[in-house]
Amino acid sequence: MRGVRQVALGMAFSFFVLSLGLVYWQVVQADTLLQNPANRRLILMESRVTRGGIFDRNGEIIAQTQTVEGKKVRTYPKGEMFEPVLGYSSVKLGSAGLEGSLADWLLGIKNATPTQAVQQLFALPRQGNDVVLTLDSRLQNIAYNALKGKKGAAVAIDPRTGEVLAMVSQPSFNPTNLDQRWSELISQEEKRSLAEKQRPLEHRYFSLFPPGSTMKVVTSAALFRSGVNTTDLYQCQGSTIINGQVIPEQNDKAHGWVNYNMALAESCNTYFATFGVQAGDKTFLSVVKGFGFGQKIPFELNVPRSSITKESMNPTTLNTNLLAASTFGQGEVLVSPFHMALMTAGIANHGVIMTPHIVERVLNSSQDVLFEQKPEPWLTALSKEEADKITSAMVTAVTDGTAAPGALPNVQVAGKTGSAEPGGDVLTHAWYISFAPADDPQIAVAVIVENGGTGGGNAAPIARQIMQEALNQKVGDKK
Structure with a gap:
């Protein structure tokens, strides 16, 4: 029993x-x-x-x-x-x-x-x-055509609300009659060599890339918090050695005597590596975490997390060599263009990164509003004072530095270029981040052209077109 x-x-x-x-x-x-x-x-x-x-x-x-x-x-x-x-x-x-x-x-x-x-x-x-x-067809069209024929992505965000105004990935595909064309699309992919693969189904705005010198806007906060006097002069000689590691300038160009503003404007690697290492890994890692590295980005679609190291999403230490390389966006740093647009928007919004969203509202068949998105902060990455300092340097980058190709007539633009080494014998990825007007930002943009060379030459013109259209149409303006 x-x-x-x-x-x-x-x-x-x-x-x-x-x-x-x-x-x-x-x-x-x-x-x-x-x-x-x-x-x-x-x-x-x-x-x-x-x-x-x-x-x-x-x-x-x-x-x-x-x-x-x-x-x-x-x-x-x-x-x-x-x-x-x-x-x-x-x-x-x-x-x-x-x-x-x-x-x-x-x-x-x-x-x-x-x-x-x-x-x-x-x-x-x-x-x-x-x-x-929240997407605007006019901006989407500008970005789509500007990237046509290239591999890359462009993201535009209203920094005040987190509304995604444009999100383009190229090459793309036509979804019409996709059932009939699917096998053809896949077979074309399989016939191409790895270097030639177009990957039209890939969401490149979510793909992870080394950010190159666009990372310097993030590193800037670590410099400020470590007490670096941004008016002091530093002599750039074209390269420097940190802990036995050679830190070169692009094309070994010596920038001479530069302060913080000119170092960002001229994109001086040795300045940011020298003072970034001086600031220390704890300060640097605290800053990048505040910008959302290693964190899940709240969004209607899944966004891969950006990271500083391969080993950990949230490292507690960095060795000196990896820290030095990370300060100017090399080493093991990986960021999505979408996240880079968010970080740019955060600088534009006085240090506050708004929660990104792409759904504005939902209506039933009678057109009654069932849901409407309300703007909400996600992270406070910077103090207003820190954001203002970075904005000032980004404006200098456009008026007197490498970001000049992103300038607009009669509008003050804040911008930063990046030429990121992807590894191997290929051209650098071309980056450009910007927002405008600098004193009253209404749009923040991030553009990447894969293996496009310099950010100023190949990514900046795309960002400029998007910003120009947005400001002409007053896209996203809530006033």
Whole structure:
């Protein structure tokens, strides 16, 4: 009898654990499972749910569902301009990008209205919700065309709100009739050598790259906090040696006597390495953590974390050589263009990095607002005084330094170039970060051109076009 009782208790316990598991996955995690783009149930629901439209901030259609010959067809009027951020939705291929991450809104599942809940319960045909994005088609078009033919990315953010105004990755792809063209797209990829791969499905604004000299705007805060007098002069002789490691200037150029402003403007590696090492690894690591390195960026799409070392997302120490290289964005530092745009926006916003977002609001079929995003701070990376000092140096970089190609007529621009060594016998990645107007920032931009050479020559003109269009149209202005 005792053995039977133990078996019965064991079975009862097993059923109890199984019940807990079912409750967890079907109740607690129900929304998480339903929102997962890999969940085919979302795609299959579209036989009876008309997926809502996706619009830019000005109401232009980016994606919509139309009925063609009795069949629902997802159409993309802008072609490849919004890819891969927009993504696709297909019964055959599943979903990706915003089409995947916003499927719960687009299918009327998330925060369903009473009518939608009843329709969902009884599997009745229904209309999903429309999503209005913060993206601006005019800026997206400028960035898309400026990057056309290159490999790279551009991100534009309103530093006051965290609204993403443009997000472009090149090369791109056309999502129209993707089911029929998918095998062709993949086979073309496979035929190319590694160096020639276009990788159109890659979200390059989320890819990780060495930031090169754009990192100096971050290192600046470490210098300030260690007590470096920014007016003192330092003699740049074209290179220096720190702990046995040669720190060269680009093309071994000697900048002569420079203070902090001119060191940033002329992009002097030896100045930042010398005083960055003097500031110490603890100060440097504290600063980069404040800018979001090693941290998960809150956003509607998954953004890989930026890092200072390969070994740890949040290192507590750096050896002298790695610290010296990290101060000017080499060593093991990896940053996404998206994060670099955020950090630039933080400097523009007096040190406060706003939480980035790409969804402005969600509307039901009656155009009632179901959700509206409110601007919220994410991190305070700098004090206002520190942000002002960096801004001043970035303005000098545009008026009297390497960032001059990003200048705009009658507008004060704050900018910084970067030429990042990716390793191997290839051209440097060309970076440019900027915001404008410097005294009342309305747009912050980060641009990278893979293996593009110099930031001033190849990335700055793209950033300049984006800023010019934004200021002409007063994009994102809340005044």
